Amino acid sequence: MRDLHRAVVGWFADEARDLPWRDPACSPWGILVSEVMLQQTPVVRVLPVWREWMERWPHPADLAAEPAGEAVRAWGRLGYPRRALRLHAAAAVIAREHDGELPDTEESLLGLPGVGGYTAAAVAAFAFGRRAAVVDTNIRRVHARLVGGEALPAPSLTADERRLAGELLPDDDAASVRWNAAVMELGALVCTARSPRCDACPVAGACAWRAAGEPPPSYVPKGQAWHGTDRQVRGAVMAVLRAASRPVPRGFFDGPTNADAAHSGSVGIELARLHALAAGPEQLERAVAGLLADGLAVERPGGLALP
DNA sequence: GACCCGTGGCG
DNA sequence: TCGCCAAGGGT
Structure with a gap:
């Protein structure tokens, strides 16, 4: 040895x-x-x-x-x-x-x-x-x-x-x-x-x-799914919150029907990414709920923000 | 023990 | 292109 x-x-x-x-x-x-x-x-x-x-x-x-x-x-x-x-x-x-x-x-x-x-x-x-x-x-x-x-x-x-x-x-x-x-x-x-x-x-x-x-290897490592998962959407929501310098109205997370253009620059880009990614309103809601539960996001008077 | 949690580079 | 992988931790 x-x-x-x-x-x-x-x-x-x-x-x-x-x-x-x-x-x-x-x-x-x-x-x-x-x-x-x-x-x-x-x-x-x-x-x-x-x-x-x-x-x-x-x-x-x-x-x-x-x-x-x-x-x-x-x-x-x-x-x-x-x-x-x-x-x-x-x-x-x-x-x-x-x-x-x-x-x-x-x-x-x-x-x-x-x-x-x-x-x-x-x-x-x-x-x-x-x-x-x-x-x-x-x-x-x-x-x-x-x-x-x-x-x-x-x-x-x-x-x-x-x-x-x-x-x-x-x-x-x-x-x-x-x-x-x-x-x-x-x-x-x-x-x-x-x-x-x-x-x-x-x-x-x-x-x-x-x-x-x-x-x-005597076993096959199981890969972690990513594409289309809630995790991916959570990540996209976090990217929006990191880019925002003020609370983001909850309505903006509900879907692309809202004016992404209301946010210019990087926040708008991240919102567009999020809406292109999410399978639907229910997945978005699930992601946001998870982030709130984990304390990664909080409710503020103007909307959602980092803690 | 099983499962969940981000992200991007590389073979 | 796409699955694998990276100095794990918490539930």
Whole structure:
């Protein structure tokens, strides 16, 4: 196992991407923001938005002092805007209950909105240097191939995977942090889901999946439907609200019979997109109701708006 | 465990 | 072109 660690960490030292949240000067808050933004969103799309957030809200209290809608608007098109809402809620908890400083243990981090098992471990490790088993999709895939001999990890995280991650984790704090980051990076750059670059892999010689002749996945991942779904319409409604600087009358969401032209510029464009997309008034109503229930939209005197 | 939640780039 | 995929979390 020593050889495995040395090979992967050595590779990481040479090939790691120079990401701003890996700067030793990056604050724990900056690392938390990056981790939440990176949930299901590629690095290249996160970078510019993360920089804006750090400049605008360098401390949790700065974000907590603003309406949640500002976080949602600044989230832009990263997707899953409820993450912005939860990050804002987390900032409020940190400001109110932790004197504005991030808690530094996995257990306490887990108490923050939007922070689950992965993010709590990642922040404990990368922001505070603690020994924590980080298990994300990259690490799961590397473990599945390298140790399990399978093309892909199980559909959902299993107890066996948690146990394996703990067993592979070096005892030393600093070494464990490097190991977590290195395996994650290996999965992101080399041991990728679709076409792994085994020729560039530092541990190809030890890979159980290669040794087994690279067998195909034992199951077929079910793709998530998108075209024509309520999710797509919710996204289009959110685009309208982000573009609007004042409440948008509810009637404008009911259908294209209303004067889209009443809103000029980007709001009008997003309204037209929404109306072209929605299957009918019932789907629009369903989408709006869902957003209201989730707190991503609120009723204002003039209509619908960000919270 | 099943299901829901956005978005855009790439093979 | 179109399905797959990306540093998950909550219910």
